[in-house]
Amino acid sequence: MATSTTAPDADRREPRAGSPARGPARRPRGPRRSLLPYLLLAPAVVLELAIHVIPMVVGVWMSLLELTQFHIRDWSTAPFIGLENYRATLDLNSAAGKELLHSFWVTLAYSLLSVGFAWLLGISAAVVLQRPFRGRAILRALFLTPYALPVYAAVITWSFLLQRDTGLVNHVLVDQLGLMNERPFWLIGDNSFWSLLVVSVWRNWPFAFLCLMAGLQNVPGELYEAAAIDGAGFWRRLRSVTLPMLRPVNLVLLLVLFLWTFNDFNTPFVLFGGSAPEQADLISIHIYRSSFKTWDFGSGSAMSVALLLFLLVVSAVYLLITNRRRDDHA
Amino acid sequence: MRETAGERWGRRIVLTLLALFVVIPLYVMVTSAAKPLQDVQNGFTWWPSRPTLQPFVDMWSTVPLARYLVNSLVVSSIAAVCSVAVAIFAAFAVSRYRFRGRGVFTVTVLSTQMFPGILFLLPLFLIYVNLGNATGIELYASRTGLVITYLTFSLPFSIWMLVGYFDSIPRGLDEAAQVDGAGPLRTLFQVILPAAVPGVVAVTVYAFMTAWGEVLFASVMTDEGSRTLAVGLQGYSTQFNVYWNQIMAASLVVSIPVVVGFLALQRYFVAGLTAGAVK
Numbered sequence: 001m002a003t004s005t006t007a008p009d010a011d012r013r014e015p016r017a018g019s020p021a022r023g024p025a026r027r028p029r030g031p032r033r034s035l036l037p038y039l040l041l042a043p044a045v046v047l048e049l050a051i052h053v054i055p056m057v058v059g060v061w062m063s064l065l066e067l068t069q070f071h072i073r074d075w076s077t078a079p080f081i082g083l084e085n086y087r088a089t090l091d092l093n094s095a096a097g098k099e100l101l102h103s104f105w106v107t108l109a110y111s112l113l114s115v116g117f118a119w120l121l122g123i124s125a126a127v128v129l130q131r132p133f134r135g136r137a138i139l140r141a142l143f144l145t146p147y148a149l150p151v152y153a154a155v156i157t158w159s160f161l162l163q164r165d166t167g168l169v170n171h172v173l174v175d176q177l178g179l180m181n182e183r184p185f186w187l188i189g190d191n192s193f194w195s196l197l198v199v200s201v202w203r204n205w206p207f208a209f210l211c212l213m214a215g216l217q218n219v220p221g222e223l224y225e226a227a228a229i230d231g232a233g234f235w236r237r238l239r240s241v242t243l244p245m246l247r248p249v250n251l252v253l254l255l256v257l258f259l260w261t262f263n264d265f266n267t268p269f270v271l272f273g274g275s276a277p278e279q280a281d282l283i284s285i286h287i288y289r290s291s292f293k294t295w296d297f298g299s300g301s302a303m304s305v306a307l308l309l310f311l312l313v314v315s316a317v318y319l320l321i322t323n324r325r326r327d328d329h330a
Numbered sequence: 331m332r333e334t335a336g337e338r339w340g341r342r343i344v345l346t347l348l349a350l351f352v353v354i355p356l357y358v359m360v361t362s363a364a365k366p367l368q369d370v371q372n373g374f375t376w377w378p379s380r381p382t383l384q385p386f387v388d389m390w391s392t393v394p395l396a397r398y399l400v401n402s403l404v405v406s407s408i409a410a411v412c413s414v415a416v417a418i419f420a421a422f423a424v425s426r427y428r429f430r431g432r433g434v435f436t437v438t439v440l441s442t443q444m445f446p447g448i449l450f451l452l453p454l455f456l457i458y459v460n461l462g463n464a465t466g467i468e469l470y471a472s473r474t475g476l477v478i479t480y481l482t483f484s485l486p487f488s489i490w491m492l493v494g495y496f497d498s499i500p501r502g503l504d505e506a507a508q509v510d511g512a513g514p515l516r517t518l519f520q521v522i523l524p525a526a527v528p529g530v531v532a533v534t535v536y537a538f539m540t541a542w543g544e545v546l547f548a549s550v551m552t553d554e555g556s557r558t559l560a561v562g563l564q565g566y567s568t569q570f571n572v573y574w575n576q577i578m579a580a581s582l583v584v585s586i587p588v589v590v591g592f593l594a595l596q597r598y599f600v601a602g603l604t605a606g607a608v609k
Binding site: 050 | 333334340341344345349351354356370371374416417424432435438439445446447449450452485539559567582588591600
């Protein structure tokens with residue numbers, strides 16, 4: 001995110017700071033002028049502090065306390081135990097540590113596959129809808145609908161589709177196509193992972209589509225004309241014009257999608273009705289369930305903080321690598 | 331540049347597959363909402379054996395859907411309006427002023443959007459409960475608590491998108507207003523906001539959608555009295571029956587307003603993304 005937000009700032013700063021017309025008009029308001037932006041920002045800053053920054057700091061503090069069910073009513077009585085929560089939850093030889101590690105691998109596989117497929121569908125749709133034709137506007141609206149639906153409405157519908165005895169999926173696979181003799185379960189067991197993945201792709205790919213569509217609008221048509229004159233076919237134009245031009249969008253889009261799916265709670269929570277089978281036990285659900293099942297908020301916070309640290313490291317490495325590669329090309 | 335036959339067929343195939351993938355669940359939602367109960371209790375059918383609007387009537391009494399709906403409407407509307415009001419001032423500051431901490435503010439606010447929700451959930455839960463016990467301010471299990479929480483969820487993206495919109499409004503307009511003696515706030519309300527109406531509307535809809543669809547905090551921070559649709563809609567499965575037809579009817583009803591709003595304004599979301607992300 002950092003690169004995308006600071007880069008436009010830098011562009012904007014120059015003409016404005018140097019604009020001679022503005023300076024004199026504003027100067028008489030000396031002291032007010034310097035305070036005003038902070039007053040304007042104050043509500044946003046207070047809210048961000050209250051709901052995001054302070055809870056985060058409190059969360060780190062909680063992860064250092066023995067904040068179990070005995071102390072949850074009055075957390076001032078919870079004893080300070082240092083890194084004990086981290087040691088207990090991240091100890092890969094313990095049962096809790098093994099479950100967390102399992103959940104981590106499931107989440108990683110889920111995020112990578114979900115982002116990959118969402119991007120693939122998004123780019124396909126954006127490219128084939130690039131040139132105008134009859135019905136394009138309708139298709140575009142249709143493709144955006146899964147993203148516009150409230151997540152619970154979308155996921156509940158999918159859980160109906162995936163019911164073993166009354167769902168569409170088994171009706172088509174077993175009754176109409178006869179591909180299987182047994183009606184498989186989709187929401188428990190090994191299949192639950194793939195169900196979760198399909199639902200997540202269905203819901204997320206329109207966001208990729210939206211961003212890539214916005215990105216394609218900035219690709220000058222002359223580039224395609226020039227490529228076509230040079231005899232470039234469809235795949236060549238895609239590889240040499242479209243994808244390089246979309247690089248800045250892709251950099252941000254892939255990271256954002258990855259972070260969202262890695263933190264995904266809604267899809268498994270609604271799809272599996274509050275609990276997830278072990279094969280689809282995403283990390284957010286895992287922390288949520290272990291925190292509220294045992295009311296051990298101390299170790300829940302420790303796992304959340306570890307999750308945040310992991311994502312910060314991944315984001316930092318990602319931004320570092322992509323930035324370096326950009327410098328190499330320049 | 332002409333399209334080859336191969337490209338045309340490729341396009342048709344890709345579009346057909348994508349359209350089917352998207353449409354099938356939507357089709358099931360709409361048709362199942364018009365099915366009698368026995369249709370959804372036995373094997374799946376593509377079409378209702380006897381189309382009926384009864385699920386749309388029954389869904390209000392199986393669960394207290396009206397209460398959930400009112401809660402969601404109240405919480406989402408207030409959160410959206412407050413969020414946009416706060417975002418307008420913040421975006422005005424970021425777009426029109428140079429000040430110390432501007433870059434830090436933008437990056438910090440946007441990065442909170444990427445953090446795991448579960449990280450805020452446990453501390454916020456404890457803070458709300460303990461604040462209630464200590465001072466009597468009811469934030470846990472109240473609509474106020476939800477409003478405050480939700481309005482911060484949409485704030486980062488709202489600010490970001492509005493900064494893009496405000497930046498696209500020529501500064502010459504500001505200066506003309508100032509020459510006429512308008513102060514900064516009058517400039518904001520009489521010059522910038524009227525020119526940014528589509529952006530403000532789009533951001534309001536986005537903030538409303540964010541609150542309308544939130545599940546994680548709703549599942550923990552509400553009780554029976556303050557429950558929103560996000561949690562309430564899961565109440566249609568009883569011990570004896572799962573009223574899939576009513577669930578689909580209720581899902582349809584709660585989806586239509588946000589889907590219509592989003593699709594009507596999609597142009598402005600694309601414009602906002604283009605202005606912000608691509609640069």
